[in-house]
Amino acid sequence: MKIITVYELDKAPTAAGGAPGGEEAPVVRRVHAAPTAPGSSALGPRTFCGKDTFAMEAAPWKPSEHPGSSWYPPECADRLCSTCEAAMEDEF
Secondary structure, three states: OOEEEEEEEEEEOOOOOOOHHHOOEEEEEEEEEEEEOOOOOOEOOEOOOOOEOOOOEEOOOOHHHOOOOOOOOHHHHHHEOHHHHHHHHHHO
16 A cells, blocks of 8 residues: 655745735645555545545655655654554554
């Protein structure tokens, strides 16, 4: 089973007053781990904590590309979902 790191996003204005076009830039609120869909490399429907992945964004961080590293990007260590983190510790 492959793991995909996903971001739960909030929309918040940037310090410069928003993204071009007046849109708000997404901000990573929480970092989750999700298994791939059975028989596929696509993101599965739920994270390890049970949240729906539909509105989440896959992180560019690929745990399989960083052997020996954590399942999440180091710069997001302060935004980990504690339930997903516990599941990752128990499973892997």
